[in-house]
Amino acid sequence: MTSVVSSPVRTIRIGSRKSQLALVQTYWVREQLQKSFPDITFEVHTMSTQGDKILDVALAKIGDKGLFTKELELGMLSQEIDFAVHSLKDLPTNLPEGLTLAVITERENPADALVVHDKYKNKQLETLPAGAVIGTSSLRRLAQLRHKFPHFTFKDVRGNLNTRLAKLDAGEYDALILAAAGLERLGMSDRIHQIIPPEISLHAVGQGALGIECRADDQEIITILKAIEHPPTRDRCLAERAFLRVLEGGCQVPIGVNTEISGDNLTLTGIVASVDGQKLVKDTVSGAAQESEKLGAQLAELLREKGAQEILEEIFTEIQRGS
Numbered sequence: 001m002t003s004v005v006s007s008p009v010r011t012i013r014i015g016s017r018k019s020q021l022a023l024v025q026t027y028w029v030r031e032q033l034q035k036s037f038p039d040i041t042f043e044v045h046t047m048s049t050q051g052d053k054i055l056d057v058a059l060a061k062i063g064d065k066g067l068f069t070k071e072l073e074l075g076m077l078s079q080e081i082d083f084a085v086h087s088l089k090d091l092p093t094n095l096p097e098g099l100t101l102a103v104i105t106e107r108e109n110p111a112d113a114l115v116v117h118d119k120y121k122n123k124q125l126e127t128l129p130a131g132a133v134i135g136t137s138s139l140r141r142l143a144q145l146r147h148k149f150p151h152f153t154f155k156d157v158r159g160n161l162n163t164r165l166a167k168l169d170a171g172e173y174d175a176l177i178l179a180a181a182g183l184e185r186l187g188m189s190d191r192i193h194q195i196i197p198p199e200i201s202l203h204a205v206g207q208g209a210l211g212i213e214c215r216a217d218d219q220e221i222i223t224i225l226k227a228i229e230h231p232p233t234r235d236r237c238l239a240e241r242a243f244l245r246v247l248e249g250g251c252q253v254p255i256g257v258n259t260e261i262s263g264d265n266l267t268l269t270g271i272v273a274s275v276d277g278q279k280l281v282k283d284t285v286s287g288a289a290q291e292s293e294k295l296g297a298q299l300a301e302l303l304r305e306k307g308a309q310e311i312l313e314e315i316f317t318e319i320q321r322g323s
């Protein structure tokens with residue numbers, strides 16, 4: 001008689017931020033993995049990150065390198081958790097030694113969305129009145145929208161999605177710019193008033209996708225995670241991340257992207273903008289999807305030649321001065 005030898009049943013610990021969006025994303029990942037691995041127990045461990053605690057300081061001033069990820073990364077290195085689920089856009093392009101971005105899952109709509117106060121429910125970006133107060137905490141959104149719509153008043157907004165929407169509804173803002181994906185995942189698609197097309201504003205690197213990080217030498221976890229990888233999203237996001245890495249920007253610099261994949265061909269468009277919306281450099285590259293990171297680096301070099309570095313250096317100096 002042959003006996004079936006199975007590996008001892010393992011419990012895998014997933015790390016997540018505590019925000020509602022983070023939990024929805026983490027439980028979605030758990031559900032997907034559970035379908036492929038019904039015998040494994042997946043436990044969710046939540047942690048507060050620095051970014052969840054500092055809610056009263058403009059993000060642009062504190063910088064964002066690892067603000068939403070550091071505590072989870074320490075948890076992985078100390079074996080407290082086995083992997084962490086992140087909004088890919090919040091994951092820095094350079095990871096700590098010993099950790100890896102194991103997989104990227106299928107992306108939601110990566111675009112930004114306009115959400116309006118009820119009194120403007122018949123308006124679009126193009127028809128909102130001069131002086132309308134637009135809430136955004138992202139320099140990328142600010143710079144690109146200011147360029148197209150210099151007649152609006154832009155105002156910083158922080159807090160989780162529900163807090164932001166409450167501030168909008170209370171009349172502190174006339175409209176907000178938010179990631180469509182966050183609203184969709186939280187079941188609030190009905191608040192999406194207008195999807196902002198790439199001609200108006202390019203989205204953040206990795207927006208709308210989830211990135212799963214784990215210990216680089218944990219082959220067992222990496223093999224398990226591969227079950228939920230989405231190769232087209234991976235190729236697009238790796239191109240976007242390589243572009244950002246070469247320009248040495250984080251989520252909080254005015255750098256936007258757009259990617260399209262058609263068969264084997266990947267097209268990447270990128271923009272670097274000054275905060276006042278006066279200077280914009282933009283270009284597009286195209287090539288084999290398997291060469292995604294090369295394409296990203298190539299686009300970064302192209303924009304550098306057009307003056308992207310000068311724009312970024314100006315912004316870093318301003319942020320350090322605290323203006």
Ligand SMILES: NCc1[nH]cc(CCC(=O)O)c1CC(=O)O
Binds near residue numbers: 181182
């Ligand atoms: N920086 C905050 C953040 N991180 C991920 C999302 C939304 C979901 C996503 O982009 O994957 C958001 C909110 C927003 O930008 O409106």
